Amino acid sequence: MTGIHEDVIERLTADVAVVGYGPVGRLLALLLGRSGRRVVVAERQPKAYPLPRAVHFDDEIGRIFQSVGLPPDSQPDIVGPYDDFYEWRSADRDTLLRLDWRGLGPSGWHVSNFFYQPSLEGILDAKVQALDPVRILRGWTAVTCTQDEDEVTLELQSKTDERCTVTAPYVVGADGANSIVRSWIGSSLTDLGYFHDWLVIDLLMKAPPEQFDFSPAAWQLCDPDRPTTLVPGGPGRRRFEFMRLPSETVEELNAEATAWQLMAPWGITPDSARLERHTVYTFQARWSDTWRKGRLLLAGDSAHLMPPFAGQGMCSGLRDAINLAWKLDLVLDGRAGNGILDSYGPERAEHVRHFIEASMSLGEVICLADTAAAAERDVRMRADFAAGVQPPPRPLPRLGPGLHRDDAGGGLLAIQAEVDDGTSRGLFDDVVGGGGVLLLAEPALREQLSESDAALLSDLGWKVVALAAQPGNGCVVDTHGAYADWLHGMGAVAALSRPDLYLYGVAADTDDLTALLHHLRAALAMPVAAMQ
Numbered sequence: 001m002t003g004i005h006e007d008v009i010e011r012l013t014a015d016v017a018v019v020g021y022g023p024v025g026r027l028l029a030l031l032l033g034r035s036g037r038r039v040v041v042a043e044r045q046p047k048a049y050p051l052p053r054a055v056h057f058d059d060e061i062g063r064i065f066q067s068v069g070l071p072p073d074s075q076p077d078i079v080g081p082y083d084d085f086y087e088w089r090s091a092d093r094d095t096l097l098r099l100d101w102r103g104l105g106p107s108g109w110h111v112s113n114f115f116y117q118p119s120l121e122g123i124l125d126a127k128v129q130a131l132d133p134v135r136i137l138r139g140w141t142a143v144t145c146t147q148d149e150d151e152v153t154l155e156l157q158s159k160t161d162e163r164c165t166v167t168a169p170y171v172v173g174a175d176g177a178n179s180i181v182r183s184w185i186g187s188s189l190t191d192l193g194y195f196h197d198w199l200v201i202d203l204l205m206k207a208p209p210e211q212f213d214f215s216p217a218a219w220q221l222c223d224p225d226r227p228t229t230l231v232p233g234g235p236g237r238r239r240f241e242f243m244r245l246p247s248e249t250v251e252e253l254n255a256e257a258t259a260w261q262l263m264a265p266w267g268i269t270p271d272s273a274r275l276e277r278h279t280v281y282t283f284q285a286r287w288s289d290t291w292r293k294g295r296l297l298l299a300g301d302s303a304h305l306m307p308p309f310a311g312q313g314m315c316s317g318l319r320d321a322i323n324l325a326w327k328l329d330l331v332l333d334g335r336a337g338n339g340i341l342d343s344y345g346p347e348r349a350e351h352v353r354h355f356i357e358a359s360m361s362l363g364e365v366i367c368l369a370d371t372a373a374a375a376e377r378d379v380r381m382r383a384d385f386a387a388g389v390q391p392p393p394r395p396l397p398r399l400g401p402g403l404h405r406d407d408a409g410g411g412l413l414a415i416q417a418e419v420d421d422g423t424s425r426g427l428f429d430d431v432v433g434g435g436g437v438l439l440l441a442e443p444a445l446r447e448q449l450s451e452s453d454a455a456l457l458s459d460l461g462w463k464v465v466a467l468a469a470q471p472g473n474g475c476v477v478d479t480h481g482a483y484a485d486w487l488h489g490m491g492a493v494a495a496l497s498r499p500d501l502y503l504y505g506v507a508a509d510t511d512d513l514t515a516l517l518h519h520l521r522a523a524l525a526m527p528v529a530a531m532q
């Protein structure tokens with residue numbers, strides 16, 4: 001960290017300064033701004049990046065978008081729910097694996113959704129711009145930083161070499177893979193040594209989908225001569241990814257002529273599709289070992305990178321943003337000690353490692369370019385498929401150690417199902433509202449809450465909702481019995497969800513409910529942590 005230039009033209013202050021305005025910086029600014037926090041975002045690019053990277057998000061991310069007024073079904077031109085299988089096929093097109101991506105996931109939205117990133121970022125931007133407390137500085141690069149006991153001062157530099165500063169109690173580096181904030185933190189990286197080059201092609205389709213054999217719409221061609229991914233790229237769009245072969249150079253693969261040549265066997269020509277871009281990416285698998293140093297924090301690609309085979313890189317960054325936003329909000333007005341920020345990195349790092357390792361293991365199967373090894377793989381997978389052997393369902397990862405209790409539910413993702421409060425019936429967050437919630441299996445459990453427990457939840461802005469046969473008075477009807485089954489499965493009479501949709505913990509009985517709230521009170525009061 002270095003000193004600040006003297007010729008600064010403006011000195012800004014904020015509650016949180018965010019470096020980087022990709023999807024993660026946008027969601028973080030939106031969440032903090034909606035809580036009334038003053039946010040300054042510095043983004044070095046003068047204009048929005050016009051091309052997609054991510055194309056897929058899951059049901060949990062659908063619920064996060066719902067929480068900021070952008071439910072996936074509100075943007076039919078941008079987000080297409082996927083309701084089909086995802087197949088892996090051999091070079092001769094035999095099915096090797098069929099994953100069921102139909103229907104809704106535990107968060108109440110489709111398990112898989114394909115979307116067009118520039119448009120989604122555009123609507124996130126419009127939401128952020130509408131918030132008075134958020135200021136976005138485009139065309140300004142964060143160049144230096146000084147940190148003391150109370151605040152951080154960032155120095156920003158414009159393209160024309162003007163300087164300004166932003167001073168804030170906290171700075172979040174949502175500044176992507178080559179993060180400068182990470183270098184200020186001085187974090188080392190754990191790198192799993194995964195480096196594969198893939199040509200990524202995005203197409204705007206001119207011809208109708210029936211003209212092509214993309215059934216199902218998402219599949220993986222495990223052909224050792226050219227491992228290939230075919231997925232939707234949002235409504236009216238397609239994404240192809242072709243692995244670079246050992247015999248090719250990046251330059252050869254990156255040529256436009258190569259893109260058309262590779263797509264010709266799929267019936268794609270300039271008459272049937274517009275080539276929006278072709279770029280070679282090196283897929284990587286790594287994470288930052290330190291996510292917080294004092295008042296500096298990391299979120300998104302600055303903290304982790306993974307190959308895109310599971311479609312979870314951006315999803316993980318958005319989980320970082322929502323995890324961090326509610327904790328910063330509590331710390332900023334003293335409702336919690338800043339020690340709770342120490343929970344952020346360990347919680348998220350362990351969770352994201354699950355997806356990095358899952359993406360790598362998918363990649364190890366998909367990326368086989370050795371003919372003999374691929375033939376062996378095909379024999380094994382074909383036999384499993386014929387015998388009806390399915391990979392076990394994806395276990396939802398738990399948060400790493402942090403701000404939750406170590407019980408049957410603590411650190412797990414909460415579900416979202418349909419409820420009825422007497423005036424409306426729909427998804428829980430639409431009926432009850434988002435944010436933290438104590439969900440009780442029956443109304444009588446309310447009596448177990450002491451005045452101070454009720455006051456604790458009310459100060460946090462967390463609701464208390466009970467399941468009941470009749471709606472009203474803070475009770476909702478569990479219309480399909482999903483919540484009763486969920487609580488029963490955890491042996492719980494109550495579930496305490498944090499605003500980031502993860503469980504703080506579950507209570508096995510009334511005494512345990514008192515203990516759970518006691519645990520929360522103690523955890524939030526964590527004294528000011530030693531600045532690392």
Ligand SMILES: Cc1cc2nc3c(=O)[nH]c(=O)nc-3n(C[C@H](O)[C@H](O)[C@H](O)COP(=O)(O)OP(=O)(O)OC[C@H]3O[C@@H](n4cnc5c(N)ncnc54)[C@H](O)[C@@H]3O)c2cc1C
Pocket residue numbers: 019020021022023024025042043044045053054055056057140141142143174175176177178179180200281299300301302308310311312313314315316317
């Ligand atoms: C081919 C490909 C396919 C993918 N598919 C998927 C998918 O299907 N699903 C999924 O979830 N993820 C996917 N990902 C991953 C996903 O695209 C990224 O994880 C996500 O875009 C990262 O968002 P971010 O906001 O953390 O970083 P970025 O989008 O990289 O944004 C960082 C921003 O910080 C700015 N910045 C950097 N340094 C500074 C500075 N010093 N000062 C000011 N501004 C700065 C940059 O200009 C940039 O705008 C894919 C990635 C690739 C490459």
